[in-house]
Structures are given as structure tokens and as C-alpha cells.
Amino acid sequence: RVVWMNQVHGPDVAVVDGPWGSDDEIPAVDAVVTARRGLALAVLTADCTPVLLADPVAKVAAAAHAGRPGMLAGVVPAAVGAMVKLGADPARIVARTGPAVCGRCYEVPEAMRAEVAAIEPAAYAGTSWGTPAVDVTAGVHAQLERLGVRDREQSPVCTLESGDHFSYRRDRTTGRLAGYVWLD
Numbered sequence: 060r061v062v063w064m065n066q067v068h069g070p071d072v073a074v075v076d077g078p079w080g081s082d083d084e085i086p087a088v089d090a091v092v093t094a095r096r097g098l099a100l101a102v103l104t105a106d107c108t109p110v111l112l113a114d115p116v117a118k119v120a121a122a123a124h125a126g127r128p129g130m131l132a133g134v135v136p137a138a139v140g141a142m143v144k145l146g147a148d149p150a151r152i153v154a155r156t157g158p159a160v161c162g163r164c165y166e167v168p169e170a171m172r173a174e175v176a177a178i179e180p181a182a183y184a185g186t187s188w189g190t191p192a193v194d195v196t197a198g199v200h201a202q203l204e205r206l207g208v209r210d211r212e213q214s215p216v217c218t219l220e221s222g223d224h225f226s227y228r229r230d231r232t233t234g235r236l237a238g239y240v241w242l243d
């Protein structure tokens with residue numbers, strides 16, 4: 060039993076207690092939250108940051124899709140907020156971010172880096188070849204830190220550099236990595 064999202068790079072969250080009835084019902088959200096055990100929440104990515112969250116005491120889990128626009132729009136704080144409404148405590152939340160394009164590879168125009176850094180300074184980065192870049196995963200972790208989520212780990216894998224991972228920026232036409240989180 061898997062809950063999918065129609066990901067649109069926005070800040071909206073859906074609280075779910077079962078799979079969607081049909082593909083037509085899949086809402087345009089970038090985070091899903093559940094307190095239902097045995098229900099897997101799925102996020103699909105190819106360079107964007109997959110964010111998996113769980114409070115193992117309150118038994119609340121969330122999956123979020125955080126690309127540059129979604130991170131800036133606050134999809135991760137929105138997911139944490141929805142978890143808190145269901146009884147989660149940020150101090151207990153376990154957060155894992157999966158493979159994503161890294162801050163040394165995600166090249167952007169100078170003006171875009173400035174726009175991003177004005178909202179999330181932690182996302183300011185530079186490529187390994189000396190041009191402006193954005194580190195979306197660093198932005199996500201800074202947001203989680205400010206919310207009091209301390210138990211965090213980040214995948215060391217850069218999707219663009221890894222031949223074993225899908226990368227939209229590298230290949231354009233490509234598959235997606237699925238990240239899942241569920242409550243036992």
C-alpha cells in the first residue's frame with residue numbers, strides 16, 4: 060500500500076490514511092503525512108531532494124519532495140507542521156534526505172543564487188568549477204535545524220555524479236528514484 064504524489068514543486072501537504080482510489084485522485088502536493096501504520100509514503104526524484112521524516116514515538120511519518128522551488132516555498136516546514144498537528148514532536152523526528160544533485164554540481168545563474176540565498180542562506184553554494192550554485196539539501200537541513208529536528212542524516216550520493224542514479228540535469232530524459240517511508 061503506497062501513497063503517491065502529483066509533485067508540482069509547491070508547499071502543499073496532504074494528510075492521508077490510505078492509498079488514493081485512482082490516479083485521478085492523486086493531489087498536486089509535494090508532501091504527504093500519515094499516522095497510519097503499514098502505509099508507505101513515496102517521493103519520486105531525479106536531482107531534487109527526497110525528504111523522509113518520522114516520529115517513532117507519536118507514530119507519524121512524512122515524505123516530501125524538495126527541489127529548489129519547493130525548498131524555498133517551505134514544503135519541508137509545512138510537512139513538519141502537519142506532523143506536529145498529528146502529535147509529532149520535532150525533537151523526536153528522525154529526518155533522512157536521499158540522493159540529490161549536490162551543491163558543487165547544481166549550477167545556476169548568479170541572480171538565481173542571490174534570490175535563493177536571500178530566502179535560505181544555507182543553500183548558497185558554488186560549483187566545483189567556480190560558478191554560482193545552489194545546495195538544496197543544505198537548505199532543507201537548515202530548515203529542519205531551525206524547527207528543532209536534530210536527528211538528521213544526509214545521503215552522500217550526488218545524483219549527477221553517480222552513474223548508478225537518475226539525474227534530470229545530466230540526462231534530461233530519465234527515470235526517477237523512489238524514496239519510501241512507513242510506520243511498522
Ligand SMILES: [Zn+2]
Pocket residue numbers: 160161162163164165217218219220
Ligand atoms: Zn555533485
